[in-house]
Amino acid sequence: MLRRRPVAILRAAWLVFSLAVLLYCQYVYDGKPNSDSEEVLIVFMFILSFPASFAAGAIAVAAAFVAERLLQMPLQTGRLEMLLVWCLFAILGYLQWFWLVPRALSKWKNRRATGSVP
Secondary structure (H helix, E strand, O other): OOOHHHHHHHHHHHHHHHHHHEEEEEEHHOOOOOOOHHHHHHHHHHOOOOOHHHHHHHHHHHHHHHHOOOOOOOOOOOHHHHHHHHHHHHHHHHHHHHHHHHHHHHHHHHHOOOOOOO
């Protein structure tokens, strides 16, 4: 029980920070073409989701390329687009930190305990 408490606190803090980034950027977004709220969202989510954020960024760039070049849809920053980018970073970051890393650490500890890893 005591081992799970720090993980639960970290998970809750990560979720609160991620949601705070989204809410703040949605709040300050003014609809102008030079609004920097999307860049703020991307920078903070990149930090919170690092290193999975590289994959999230690549997926976002690929989706933007397909939308603009292949589907001939002009790219416009909006609240929905920021929400979708946030979801992409949040999902990959959450899976990385609270699913993949704990399982990798568990496997590493099990292998170390059995003596198969130096």
